[in-house]
Amino acid sequence: MSGLASAAVAGTATRPAPGIGAAAQGRSPLALARGLVRTSRPRQWVKNVLVVAAPVAAGQFWSWHSAGRLAVVFGLFTAAAAAVYLVNDARDAAADRAHPVKRYRPVAAGVVPVPLAYGTGAALGLGAAGAAAVWCNGMTALALAAYLIMQLAYCVRLKHVLVVDLAVVAAGFLLRAMAGGIALNIPLxxxxxxxxxxxxxxxxxxxxxxxxxxxxxxxxxxxxxxxxxxxxxxxxxxxxxxxxxxxxxxxxxxxxxxxxxxxxxxxxxxxxxxxxxxxxxxxxxxxxxxxxxxxxxxxxxxxxxxxxxxxxxxxxxxxxxx
Missing domain, CATH: 1.20.120 (Four Helix Bundle (Hemerythrin (Met), subunit A))
Incomplete structure (x- = not known):
């Protein structure tokens, strides 16, 4: 009996958490791609429409050049925001598994491996900042870099600091709204x-x-x-x-x-x-x-x-x- 009990305890100790083991064993390229997209929070992309705020306020939105440049800025901020979400979920994976809702996030559920989330986030963030410098201008790249630095600092530390956490999140919205004007050289x-x-x-x-x-x-x-x-x-x-x-x-x-x-x-x-x-x-x-x-x-x-x-x-x- 003691041997059976020991075996049962050992089996329990090595058994993977529900859902995580199955996800890890059944990964496919399509599942990984879907998991990465889900982690990038597509529903949040609507926030990046704020990049048109300054040009619209200045009446300089109605041209193909402006619309094209703003579409690029929208895409770059979407990539930057996705990078932040990927890094955030990778850092919080262990804590999210104990949360009744967040445990279903792809990284916490084991659908997306933590190293892949980190790597994809880093690639998106660096790629967005570099593309902003090439396709827009230096100030747009600086605004995007400031957004990335603040949001990553928020993920690592600032979300635990009273009042500062509110200011950092609000500043993220403000930087989005400023970026469109900066990209088109519009005074704010x-x-x-x-x-x-x-x-x-x-x-x-x-x-x-x-x-x-x-x-x-x-x-x-x-x-x-x-x-x-x-x-x-x-x-x-x-x-x-x-x-x-x-x-x-x-x-x-x-x-x-x-x-x-x-x-x-x-x-x-x-x-x-x-x-x-x-x-x-x-x-x-x-x-x-x-x-x-x-x-x-x-x-x-x-x-x-x-x-x-x-x-x-x-x-x-x-x-x-x-």
Missing amino acids: SRWFLITTGFGALFMVAAKRYSEAVQLADAQGATRALLTQYTPGYLRFVWQSAAVVAVLGYCLWALESGGVAHGALLPWRQLSVVAFVLAVLRYAVFADRGTAGAPEDVVLRDRPLAVIGLVWAAMYGMAVADL
Whole structure:
């Protein structure tokens, strides 16, 4: 009996974790490719559309040259973001296996080997920075390199530092928004930087607040840093950031004065109404603690989408002096 018990214990000790062993033994090139794509978070690629923000704000988006250059910048930031996700999942593979949701990520589940995730991430990151220097300009390459350095530092250390973690994630959005203007040599307005930066901080803090509210009774099941924040503090951050973003946008809109020459109405000033409504609508989800995924809120809420389209129409007419 003791021999059988010893054999059973030994068998249990050497048995691979459920799912991981099967995935490791059944890898195929197609499975690896799918796993790498899943790890690069295709749903997050929509965030890189921010690269058109500065050119659209300056009215310099409507040319084949500009559109082509911005398409390149979009692709480069998508590759850079994928590199960061691959490195992040490779670093967190062991911890993710203990998480009820993250254990299904391809690296944690063993579909994508950790060395392959590291290698692919490094290749994408270096390739994106090099391509930016060749296909765009030195400043675009510098912005992309700054994005990569900050996000990798976030993965390694900064995501464990109070407040700094919020600033780094918001800065990632801001760098995306700046990159399009830098690539086309467009001067960046101070109001554009203030509105974009604090708008990003508003969404980041709202996301953290939602996570803190939803997982208040499950400490340790998600970001360890959430246990050091209080919901009240995160609420204060997203509310303050929303106020500054709205104020920055209002100052930009009112800076131009009255109706532009040839325009029917003061579209820039009127767009403030749509912008404020969009912030207030998003704040509803933040206040409920359901703004955990900004892309889901923006893409799935129909009233918010309609408000966004109205704002875009007003802004477009302001740029075109209609």
